[in-house]
Amino acid sequence: xxxxxxxxxxxxxxxxxxxxxxxxxxxxxxxxxxxxxxxxxxxxxxxxxxxxxxxxxxxxxxxxxxxxxxxxxxxxxxxxxxxxxxxxxxxxxxxxxxxxxxxxxxxxxxxxxx
Amino acid sequence: xxxxxxxxxxxxxxxxxxxxxxxxxxxxxxxxxxxxxxxxxxxxxxxxxxxxxxxxxxxxxxxxxxxxxxxxxxxxxxxxxxxxxxxxxxxxxxxxxxxxxxxxxxxxxxxxxxx
Numbered sequence: 001x002x003x004x005x006x007x008x009x010x011x012x013x014x015x016x017x018x019x020x021x022x023x024x025x026x027x028x029x030x031x032x033x034x035x036x037x038x039x040x041x042x043x044x045x046x047x048x049x050x051x052x053x054x055x056x057x058x059x060x061x062x063x064x065x066x067x068x069x070x071x072x073x074x075x076x077x078x079x080x081x082x083x084x085x086x087x088x089x090x091x092x093x094x095x096x097x098x099x100x101x102x103x104x105x106x107x108x109x110x111x112x113x114x
Numbered sequence: 115x116x117x118x119x120x121x122x123x124x125x126x127x128x129x130x131x132x133x134x135x136x137x138x139x140x141x142x143x144x145x146x147x148x149x150x151x152x153x154x155x156x157x158x159x160x161x162x163x164x165x166x167x168x169x170x171x172x173x174x175x176x177x178x179x180x181x182x183x184x185x186x187x188x189x190x191x192x193x194x195x196x197x198x199x200x201x202x203x204x205x206x207x208x209x210x211x212x213x214x215x216x217x218x219x220x221x222x223x224x225x226x227x228x229x
Binding site for chain 2 (some may be wrong): 092
C-alpha cells in the first residue's frame with residue numbers, strides 16, 4: 001500500500017530565503033506523486049506532479065520538486081520565498097490500480113517572515 | 115469555465131441531525147472523489163465515482179455515510195445521525211479521466227460542525 005510522510009509540520013523562512021518542504025513516500029509500484037497547496041478556507045490547488053520521465057518537475061509559482069527513487073523522496077523547493085507562499089502544503093501519492101485516489105501526507109504549514 | 119463548486123460552504127448541525135452536502139464537478143469530468151479533512155490533517159479518501167457508478171466506498175467511516183451521483187454529474191454526500199466526530203471539512207474533487215496521472219481539481223469544501 002502507498003503512503004506519504006511529510007517531515008516537519010511547520011516550516012518558517014524569511015522572505016527571499018530557500019524553501020524546502022520534505023516528502024518521503026512508500027509505494028510497491030512506480031509512484032505518481034503530487035504536491036498541492038491549500039490557502040485558508042480554500043480547496044487544494046495542484047503545484048506540480050511527477051508521473052514518468054524527467055525526475056525534476058517544475059510547477060507553478062516558481063516551485064519545483066525532484067523525484068529520487070533511491071531515497072524514496074519528492075521534496076518541494078523554491079529558491080526565494082515570497083510572502084504570498086504562506087500556506088499549507090500537502091504531498092500525495094496516487095493509489096494506482098485502486099481507483100487512483102490520492103493518499104495525502106499530514107501537511108506542512110509554511111510561514112514566511114518579512 | 116467554472117471549477118468544482120460545493121454547497122453549503124458552512125454547515126452547523128446538532129448531533130443526531132441528517133445533513134446533505136452537494137458537489138458540482140467540472141462539466142464532463144468522469145471521476146469524482148470525496149475526501150474528509152479533519153482539523154490539522156491531510157485529506158482522507160471517502161469514496162469514488164466513475165460517472166454514476168460508485169466504484170469504491172472503502173473510506174466511508176460508517177454506514178451513516180452515503181454518497182450518490184445518479185446522473186454522473188452532481189454528487190451528494192449524506193451523513194445520517196451526525197456525531198461530533200463527523201466535524202471536518204468535506205472536499206470534493208473531479209478529474210477528466212480515470213488515470214492516476216490526471217489532476218484532481220478540488221472544490222472549496224464544506225466545513226461541517228456538529229454541536
